[in-house]
Amino acid sequence: MSLHRRQFLGGAVAGATLLATPSIAHIRPRVVVVGGGPGGATAAKYVARETNGALDVILVEPSRQFTTCFHSNLYLGGFRTLQSITHGYDKLASTYGIRMNHQMAAGVDRAARQVVLADGSRLSYDRLILSPGIDLRYDSVAGWGQEHEEAMPHAWKAGPQTQLLKRRLDAVPDGGLVVMVAPPVPYRCPPGPYERVSMMAHVLKKAGKTKAKIVVLDPKERFSKQALFQEGWERLYPGMVEWLGPGVHSGIKGVDPRTNTVETGFETYKNAALVNVIPAQFAGKIARDAGLANASGYCPIDPATMRSMADPNIYVIGDASIAGDMPKSAFSANSQAKVAAMSVRGELLGARTFPARYTNTCWSLLDTDNTVKIGGRYEPGDGRIKEIEGFVSKIGESADIRKQTQAENMGWYDGIIADMFT
């Protein structure tokens, strides 16, 4: 890179006479994508592909390897290795000409249309796609903060935390107590809290520790696929899982990481072998700091394009966005990324655009070859992304259907990885 494109443009706008006019044909519009997860990786690829380099696409992501939150519960359950859910960005660069920038994006200078990187350098953009995911609200569970995530892991960002949770789970003795503090809505999912409960029970049962108990303390009165999970837990792991909503536990008062205690309005759980705290969440810091979030901590978007309601040059996709009826899943982020990419290409290249449509399916493993799913399709409507039609697995389905659904789950994993990274 010699002269920066924005310097050209800025110079051209501020005082064209100062610069020998560069050939306008050589100035490519630039799209910066922040965050290399299911939203960002997909967006970068779909913006860049088949453009023959007409767009300069930069993907900013500090990690060189990405461990997926989806199927991280399967790692916990012993169904997958961590390596099998960890992927690199090499092909995005080599196949689509996407330029990888492996550092943290520290902020957005919206007035200058620049992303400020951790080292202080700046990347100008014509369009910015933000896919920063969620940050944890370390102040949402009394007594628990970032300094306690070793003692009471969250494992809500896949990687070392997930490994820690697995080590701790594997060490739970027979008769031991596991407490999960479940998150309030809205929360990133996967990793699904209730699939995680199933995997915890599976690991304990498989190790013959059927006297161990998992208590789920939930701030919500109900949760997704509740009937399927509860029926599954009773049948597959009898007496091992106790789910308590706020009507029963009367509120989670706080935790003490030194003594592994969790106190509710109803009971105090002492000396737990493992406490998994999944706190409340909000949009990644960069999106909040840029003023793109509202009071909810998430970012309002135009449901037809995923464009930020606060800035016409910025798109917010994935967990950080307020995506109406869509859950904060990888599948959703992947789907939203394609709509955003289409809109960006339409704006910058005049490419054809079509009405936005979104889909999602979430699979949850209950036990070996026993998987349930929920999903839906969505369109813009009533000013939000609205569910048009949904489906969910049925209680009492045959073992064959559940096994087939798990095979679908595994096929989907490879499919979305290919879609994101190759």
Next chain:
Amino acid sequence: MRAAAFGVLLLVPVAAFAQAKGDQALGEYLSAECVTCHQLSGKSVGAIPPIVGIDGESFTALMNAYRKKERENQVMQNISAKFSDEEIAALAAYFESVKPKP
């Protein structure tokens, strides 16, 4: 060869021809939804069958079977329900045009 193809074309009614020839660009856009599970390379894993390179007629028949809920699978029934005939023709044209990678 060319003469033969031309001959066949002459025999195809105009309406059927128009329907068989879907809008590939529309199909490519709509296909983004399919390739989250069905790999564009043609690789098949688990219970997700390959759909690239499939002939348009078979593709259309399959999608219609899901759309009418004659074929089981909640995901496919849900996804196919929204597509119009024109959109299914577009998808068929697109996937027929994609060559599976060896």
